[in-house]
Amino acid sequence: MRTPVQPKKPKYIPFGYKLMLTYLVFVIIPVIAIGFFSHSMYQDSIRQQTRSNIQGTLLQIRDNIEYKMSDVERVSSMLYQDYYLNLQLRIKDEGWESYERLVNIILPKFDIAINATGVNIAMYLFLKNESFPEMYTSENPVLLERDYNLYQFNRIKDKPWYKNFPEEKYGGTKVWKSVELDSEFNRISLLRRLVDNVSPLRLKETGFMRLSVSIDELFQSVDYRKIGEGSILVVKDEHGKVMYQSGILPNDFAYDTIKDTEYLTIKENMKGPSWELVAYVPMTIMERDSAKVRMFLILLCLICLIVFTIAGMFISRYFSIRVTKIVSVLNAFREGDLHKRMGYKGKDEFSQIALALNEMGHNIDQLIEQVYVTQLEKRELELESLQAQINPHFLYNTLSSISRLAKFGEIDKLHRMVLDLAKFYRLSLNEGRTVIPVRSELEQAQAYINIQTTKFGEAVSIYFDIDPDIIKYETIKLILQPFIENACEHAWFGDSIHIRIVGELEGNNIVFKIIDDGIGMSPLLIKQIFDPVEGLNTGYGIRNVNSRIQLHFGSEYGVTIGSRPGIGSTVKIVIPAQLPNRKKRT
Incomplete structure (x- = not known):
């Protein structure tokens, strides 16, 4: 973060x-x-x-x-x-x-x-x-x-x-x-x-x-x-x-x-x-x-x-040294260094202030450590929960497609879909890691596209327009697949649908766009998608991706949708450009 x-x-x-x-x-x-x-x-x-x-x-x-x-x-x-x-x-x-x-x-x-x-x-x-x-x-x-x-x-x-x-x-x-x-x-x-x-x-x-x-x-x-x-x-x-x-x-x-x-x-x-x-x-x-x-x-x-100036300098220096030490400790606390301490000899007010600040720093440090550990655990649990929620949804849809292929005896398509499903989950599991390379995310999206082309044939056309410079960065997994799935399932306008996946650098950010020429969405529907109350049964996967991005990278990142009924929709995903193995910012 x-x-x-x-x-x-x-x-x-x-x-x-x-x-x-x-x-x-x-x-x-x-x-x-x-x-x-x-x-x-x-x-x-x-x-x-x-x-x-x-x-x-x-x-x-x-x-x-x-x-x-x-x-x-x-x-x-x-x-x-x-x-x-x-x-x-x-x-x-x-x-x-x-x-x-x-x-x-x-x-x-x-x-x-x-x-x-x-x-x-x-x-x-x-x-x-x-x-x-x-x-x-x-x-x-x-x-x-x-x-x-x-x-x-x-x-x-x-x-x-x-x-x-x-x-x-x-x-x-x-x-x-x-x-x-x-x-x-x-x-x-x-x-x-x-x-x-x-x-x-x-x-x-x-x-x-x-x-x-x-x-x-x-x-x-x-x-x-x-x-x-x-x-x-x-x-x-x-x-x-x-x-x-x-x-x-x-x-x-x-x-x-x-x-x-x-x-x-x-x-x-x-x-x-x-x-x-x-x-x-x-x-x-x-x-x-x-x-x-x-x-x-x-x-x-x-x-x-x-005479008075010299006397005043000695007097002010006597008190300012003590006040400066107190201020330096407070500044250290404000900057996150809660291990700094100070000590005064004597029984005046400054020694009492020093003792109180030392105790306060020790107590705050312990509380912050406890809260930090708790927050990390909570965040990991939330990410795992969101990830766990999206996989069953995708798996249910795919197994339903496999069932239909088996029913109609399309063995070749069934075979390709099972292989692509296996590849998709192999990339999705990724040894339990939430953050993966952009390359792996694109491969995972390609595996899902293969499943959809097997399912719909030439009625679905999906193209990639990826800037090679973004391949070296990393992202959280499963941020493209839910939007491709949403377009393939709900955006049909006629007998075919065309989808373009764009990936490019904009400043210090990576921007993904999933563009389709489908039926489009009304402003009210877009509002319901991002509102967990009004859109209780609508856009669950989109809210899931947006929540995971903001939970991991911050509220300034996430998902936005632009659409006009009868023309199509554009989903924009913004994440920071972070290199692998880079020290995570908290």
């Missing part, structure tokens, strides 16, 4: 790996997680502290800028709020009186104002009173620092920056802006009117003042080194345009494309003009302090990982 196909061993993760993975999940991963979160919290703390420190530095820088700006605005306020000065600027005299008022009253006030601050201011005054002459030292604001020029007002009345100057609100209308030569000399000016402030409700412009200050001096405190190397400090105007910058820009640096992952951006708004002080701090500055802590945490986690 065929060896049953062994199922594929399922893939699984060994117990030692599972134990190790569990150990890693509940020990190593928490350690790594603690290290990671500790580092993240420390880094956030460092970042927050750095932000606070930089924010404090920016506040100091902003205060310094606002102080210088307020100092310049204070100078402008000295002139703006001087009621007596604005009164003198409004008086229009000619000749000596105008000059004396200018020299003795107005110019001293301008001198006092320009020297009332530590900021280097270049002051430009545009007076509407045309009785005062123009006085100027230099048009270059750098050369004019701590000095002033007097101009007639008509010099600026058509300038765009003057035309766009806001409407006057007493004490509050002033603008910081780069005008005239300021951009050329990197300066910025405080622009403010001079007004007759007799009544704040009726302000009359008496002049205009422009106080020009060097941007480098105004933003002298804006130094990136106060924050750290690689940082950038910028001052932006109300339109977002950079007025001043401290620090070197990277080649690919753009203020509008800065990423939070690369730079920490901190902003401070200034009082007065809508300027903004912005600090761009590289993340590397904050990471310098956290790098040491990070390396320490990484080193600590690595040490823990190595």
Whole structure:
């Protein structure tokens, strides 16, 4: 019989790996997680502290800028709020009186104002009173620092920056802006009117003042080194345009494309003009302090990982060796090796499992041996029973034919039939063996055919179409004769019948076909033949052959019938191609 196909061993993760993975999940991963979160919290703390420190530095820088700006605005306020000065600027005299008022009253006030601050201011005054002459030292604001020029007002009345100057609100209308030569000399000016402030409700412009200050001096405190190397400090105007910058820009640096992952951006708004002080701090500055802590945490986690991994390997190995032995014994049992045993010293659970498996293997082995012997005996008895059942049936039919020949005195036919019957039974007995060569089965079929041709003469035509390659194989006996007999006895359609016996190889199987041109069978009759209940009195010999084949070779082999009434029938017998003396598969 065929060896049953062994199922594929399922893939699984060994117990030692599972134990190790569990150990890693509940020990190593928490350690790594603690290290990671500790580092993240420390880094956030460092970042927050750095932000606070930089924010404090920016506040100091902003205060310094606002102080210088307020100092310049204070100078402008000295002139703006001087009621007596604005009164003198409004008086229009000619000749000596105008000059004396200018020299003795107005110019001293301008001198006092320009020297009332530590900021280097270049002051430009545009007076509407045309009785005062123009006085100027230099048009270059750098050369004019701590000095002033007097101009007639008509010099600026058509300038765009003057035309766009806001409407006057007493004490509050002033603008910081780069005008005239300021951009050329990197300066910025405080622009403010001079007004007759007799009544704040009726302000009359008496002049205009422009106080020009060097941007480098105004933003002298804006130094990136106060924050750290690689940082950038910028001052932006109300339109977002950079007025001043401290620090070197990277080649690919753009203020509008800065990423939070690369730079920490901190902003401070200034009082007065809508300027903004912005600090761009590289993340590397904050990471310098956290790098040491990070390396320490990484080193600590690595040490823990190595120590815990080694410990886990020893622990998992200790248990996995025992589990592997148990699994190997179970696999051996599953593959049929019930003699494998194992032993553990000690009184733990593994030793109890080993003892139980050893006893189970011994008991199963004995039971299998008993069942195997019983099944073999049962199978042999069934085969012998089936064989014993088919021989009397054939013998009865043949003896009836011999009786008829004797009755009618056909001695020659009687003699040939007795010889063929003797040959048939000599081959059938075959020293008690069930399995015979295919050649012997064909000879036995030929002996039976000879008996039938003797009986029916030329009315029966039987032909062999045998592939020579199947002769070397073996089969169980008496699988062809019952079907030839069935055709000769029941398939007649008219005065003659033709039967063809085919034998050929199909893959690893031998296929026999018994083809006749007889009366044929209906589907219902074929169903009854293979049904031991419905076909109790029908097709006994066919079921007998099918049962013997399946009992000996397996359920995938056996007999099938194809037939159509009035056309004929084809019986197909399939058995495995087995060589003689080949080791039988169980």
